[in-house]
Amino acid sequence: MDEQRYGELLGRSESMKLWLRELYTAYGYRPYQMSKFEPYDLYAQNRSFVAGNSILTFTDTDGRLMALKPDVTLSIIKIYRSGQQKVCYHEQVYRDTGASREFREIPQAGLECIGQIDVYTQWEVLTLARESLKRISDTYILDAASVGLISGLLAATRANGETEQALLGYLRGKNAHNICALCEREGISPDLSAIWQELAQLYAPASRALPRLKDMCLNDEMRQAAEELDTLCRLTAQDGEVEIHLDFSIVNDLNYYNGLVFKGYVPGLPTGILSGGRYDNLVRKLGKQAGAIGFAVYLDLLEQLPAQSRGNDADVLLLYDDMTPPEQVMARAREMRRQGLRVRVQKESDQGRYGRVERMEGGKRA
Amino acid sequence: MIHVALPKGRLGESVYALFEQAGYGCPSIREKNRKLIFENPEAGVSFFWVKPSDVAIYVERGAADVGVAGKDILLEYAPDVYELLDLNLGRCRMCVAGPEDFLDDPARSLRVATKFPNIARGYYSSLSREIDIIHLNGSIELAPLLGLSDVIVDIVETGKTLLENHLAPLETITPLSARLIANKVSYKFQYDETARLRDALAQAVKKGEKAP
Numbered sequence: 304m305d306e307q308r309y310g311e312l313l314g315r316s317e318s319m320k321l322w323l324r325e326l327y328t329a330y331g332y333r334p335y336q337m338s339k340f341e342p343y344d345l346y347a348q349n350r351s352f353v354a355g356n357s358i359l360t361f362t363d364t365d366g367r368l369m370a371l372k373p374d375v376t377l378s379i380i381k382i383y384r385s386g387q388q389k390v391c392y393h394e395q396v397y398r399d400t401g402a403s404r405e406f407r408e409i410p411q412a413g414l415e416c417i418g419q420i421d422v423y424t425q426w427e428v429l430t431l432a433r434e435s436l437k438r439i440s441d442t443y444i445l446d447a448a449s450v451g452l453i454s455g456l457l458a459a460t461r462a463n464g465e466t467e468q469a470l471l472g473y474l475r476g477k478n479a480h481n482i483c484a485l486c487e488r489e490g491i492s493p494d495l496s497a498i499w500q501e502l503a504q505l506y507a508p509a510s511r512a513l514p515r516l517k518d519m520c521l522n523d524e525m526r527q528a529a530e531e532l533d534t535l536c537r538l539t540a541q542d543g544e545v546e547i548h549l550d551f552s553i554v555n556d557l558n559y560y561n562g563l564v565f566k567g568y569v570p571g572l573p574t575g576i577l578s579g580g581r582y583d584n585l586v587r588k589l590g591k592q593a594g595a596i597g598f599a600v601y602l603d604l605l606e607q608l609p610a611q612s613r614g615n616d617a618d619v620l621l622l623y624d625d626m627t628p629p630e631q632v633m634a635r636a637r638e639m640r641r642q643g644l645r646v647r648v649q650k651e652s653d654q655g656r657y658g659r660v661e662r663m664e665g666g667k668r669a
Numbered sequence: 670m671i672h673v674a675l676p677k678g679r680l681g682e683s684v685y686a687l688f689e690q691a692g693y694g695c696p697s698i699r700e701k702n703r704k705l706i707f708e709n710p711e712a713g714v715s716f717f718w719v720k721p722s723d724v725a726i727y728v729e730r731g732a733a734d735v736g737v738a739g740k741d742i743l744l745e746y747a748p749d750v751y752e753l754l755d756l757n758l759g760r761c762r763m764c765v766a767g768p769e770d771f772l773d774d775p776a777r778s779l780r781v782a783t784k785f786p787n788i789a790r791g792y793y794s795s796l797s798r799e800i801d802i803i804h805l806n807g808s809i810e811l812a813p814l815l816g817l818s819d820v821i822v823d824i825v826e827t828g829k830t831l832l833e834n835h836l837a838p839l840e841t842i843t844p845l846s847a848r849l850i851a852n853k854v855s856y857k858f859q860y861d862e863t864a865r866l867r868d869a870l871a872q873a874v875k876k877g878e879k880a881p
Contacts (some may be wrong), residue, residue, distance in 0.1 A: 388828065432878050477751040477856075505858055548857070568854050573731030574749070575854065 305598050315605040316410055319480070320393045322438050323600065324414045327391035331429060332414050337378045337388040343368040345377055349497030352377070353586060357399045359406055360642060371397040376582070376597065379415045380589050387418030393602070407603075413579070415597030422531075425563055425581070428539045428596050432567060435600055439576065440569035441582055446550040447565040449532045450580070452516070453554050454561075456502070460495050470499060475552050479503045502551045509536035512549040531562060547661060553578075559585040565598070569608075576604050617647035620657035624650070626665040635663060671862055674736035674848075676721035680759040684737045684809065684847060685716070685754060690876070691869035709746040713862060726751060735863065738847040741824055745785045752854055753867045754849040757874050763788060763844050764838040766815050767820035768833050771839060782812030782820040792822070792842045810834055862874050873877060 313321070324334060331345050343360050346353050352374070358372040359422020372378060375394050382388075393412040400482065411640035416424055416430065429447075453474070457467055466489050479500040486496035498519050505512055513533050520526040536547055553566045553575075554593045562636050567577030586595045619639055623632045636646045644658075662669040673688070675681045688694065695709040695716055708715040719727055726750040727733040735753075741763060743752060747870040763785070773779060783789045786802050793800045803818050810830055812818040824845065825831065826836050849870060856863050 426743075442858075477753060477851075481752070481812040506857070506864075550857075552853075568857055570858055571771070571855055573729065573852055 308389075315575075315608065316566040316602045319439065319602055320410070320412055323435055324391065324393065326434055326438065327414050327431065330389075330427065330606060332389045332391035332416075333457030335379070335382075337372070337375070337392065337394060339371060340369045340460060341381075342379055343370040343382065346370055346373060349585070349588065354545075356408070359397050370456050373398050374660075375411060375599065376415060376585070377589070378418065380586050380591060380595065383417045383586070383593060384420075385592055385601075387416070389416045390414065408444070409445050411599050412602055413597060413599035415595065416563075417591075417593050417595040419593035420581065420583070422534055423537070423543075425535055425596055428579070428598065429563075429565065430533060430542065430600050431564060432579060433539070433542070435598075436567045436577060438567065439600075439605070440571075441602065442570050443545070444548060444568045445545070446548045446553055446563060446568070447532065447536070447563060448549060448551045448554050449528040449562060450554055450560045450564055451531070451555055451562050452520075452525050453502075453551065454557055455520070455522050455526075455528060456495075456498065457538050457557075458524060459501075459521040461490060462489060462491060466491075471557075472552070474499065474503050474554065475505050478554050506548060506550050506589050508546040509533075509549050510540065510546065516549065517647050527649060528562070535563060556582070559588070561623050563596070571608050573607075574604070575651075576601055614656075615658050616655040618644040618658040619646045620652065620655070620660045621646055621648045621661040621663065622650065622652060622660065623648070624665065627663045628666060632663060635661075635668070670708075670710070671735060671859060671866060672733045672765060673714055673716045674719050674724045674733035675716055676724050676739070677718045678721060680721065680739070680847060681718060683758050687758065687873050687877070688714075688716075691866070691873040693866060693869065716864075719822055728850050728852050731852045731855060733852070734859060735849060735851045735866065737847050738850055740843070740848055741785060741788070743848060743850070744791075745787050747787070747849075749853065751853055752848050753863075754871055754874070756847045756870065757878065759845075760848045761824050762824040763822065763842040763845055764825040765792075765820050765822055765840040765842065766810075766825065766836050766838045767860040769835055769837045771820065771837075771874075773819075779820065779823055780818040781820055782809055782818035783810060785822055785871070788842065789822040801820055810836060824858075837855065841849055 346358050358373050361369055363369045373396055375392055375396060379390060391414040395408045396411050397406055399405060399410055416428060433445055436445060467484055470482065482499045482503055483496060500637055513536065517529050520529055539547055553564055555564060561580050561583045562581035564580030566575040568575050579598050581596045583594045586593050621636055632648060636648050639646045670707045671781065675684055685874060693712050693714050695707045698707040698716060706715055706717045721739060722742055723736040724736040724867065725742055725746055726828060728736040728750050729748040739759060743841065754879060778801050780801045781789050782803040782805050784805060786804050789802060805812060809823045812821055828838055831837060849867060851863055
């Protein structure tokens with residue numbers, strides 16, 4: 304069956320699951336199906352990593368508090384033993400989302416690589432992220448940033464915890480004017496303030512942004528992060544695809560993420576559809592000595608894309624009356640299906656969309 | 670084309686004037702008619718008016734690429750948008766206000782009436798003060814007069830209403846003004862146009878500050 308036919312039959316989200324799995328397994332990522340439930344403790348200890356505030360819980364028959372998994376990554380880290388683990392998945396996660404604060408089932412696909420994470424591995428994951436976006440839309444944007452660069456800058460800024468959180472909040476909101484006011488109020492030097500502001504406003508193709516980024520580095524941590532970002536962006540540029548943009552507003556929780564982070568966008572959706580990064584810190588928090596990188600694609604968003612024109616419900620609507628024997632109805636329908644037509648059979652016409660209508664009256668075609 | 674959500678009302682008028690000064694005017698907006706969306710294809714913008722508290726929703730959901738919202742709304746609802754510029758219009762402050770001779774009794778929880786429960790909760794939790802929030806939708810000043818609350822958390826512009834009712838601003842929580850916000854995805858897909866608009870508005874704001 305061809306690609307278009309699959310898409311018609313399955314709908315966007317379902318057919319995308321198929322294409323993404325094909326893509327990830329071609330790179331040797333092993334499909335992994337996990338249990339719907341996990342002990343609640345797994346999430347309670349890492350609450351801020353799990354997006355949203357609430358977790359759906361229930362008590363298992365043995366009295367243990369269980370949760371419908373709000374996240375996939377933690378479960379995958381849990382099963383890691385040693386060596387390099389490359390897995391891909393498509394799973395339902397349960398989260399409260401948006402202003403309505405209602406729980407929703409969200410289909411999510413993605414991959415995770417845990418073990419020794421070197422330049423090649425990161426390049427491969429970035430490549431797969433880009434290929435995933437290309438499957439979703441011809442036009443896409445892939446943004447990247449480095450959490451290491453920001454933690455280096457925080458070390459150089461030497462602010463208290465509250466100010467650090469405020470700075471990160473303004474960075475995520477591209478809010479340079481509030482960074483300026485905050486730095487003035489907290490006695491942070493104008494030079495540092497200028498770097499924070501420039502990073503907040505930075506949005507440019509990597510080749511243009513990187514030289515500027517290197518000039519901003521104040522310590523080894525920042526320099527190392529900029530170097531790493533430079534290497535990865537150069538390698539991905541060789542693929543001859545749309546260049547990665549640098550954007551530090553995508554930097555997320557520093558407690559879990561460390562190096563590269565990235566986010567993917569397609570037109571027509573109000574939020575990013577792909578999100579990923581390097582999360583060695585989270586793996587170590589869970590007591591495993593390994594690095595990790597991965598990403599997730601939020602398949603529920605695909606349904607928000609402008610609707611594809613709805614095709615016919617069937618090619619032929621076959622209507623019959625009381626005087627027509629069932630054998631004749633079935634025989635006629637079979638005959639047409641053998642010709643490759645989709646045939647719907649019923650007594651009365653309805654609101655559906657059909658290529659044509661055929662009637663059988665008194666056992667004969669009318 | 671950049672779609673702009675403007676807040677209805679007095680603030681919206683001065684915000685539109687700023688867009689006009691920045692070279693993003695749309696003459697048809699001044700005409701008296703029942704149109705809902707106003708376009709200026711040459712300047713590459715279209716405008717529509719929405720309830721001030723709804724601007725952030727239009728932008729967050731991508732129905733508008735950019736919009737202008739009060740900092741009060743941004744703090745209260747924390748929408749997932751970029752805040753690109755302080756437009757310096759509609760300046761006022763978020764205050765705790767109460768009877769002129771109010772003295773807080775830390776031995777009991779403080780009753781706070783407000784339209785902004787999240788801002789009030791955030792402020793008092795930063796002070797570790799136990800409070801009882803009374804969420805009202807209007808006429809907040811009435812609450813302490815009738816003994817419904819001890820204090821209120823509300824926007825104070827001139828303080829005249831407070832004064833006439835023997836109330837006074839007691840503490841300033843944060844200064845407020847109108848901000849230019851942008852949807853995080855359309856910002857990226859229309860980066861050049863959005864950056865040009867932001868820079869032009871920043872210039873117009875600067876000019877406005879210099880003029881008396």
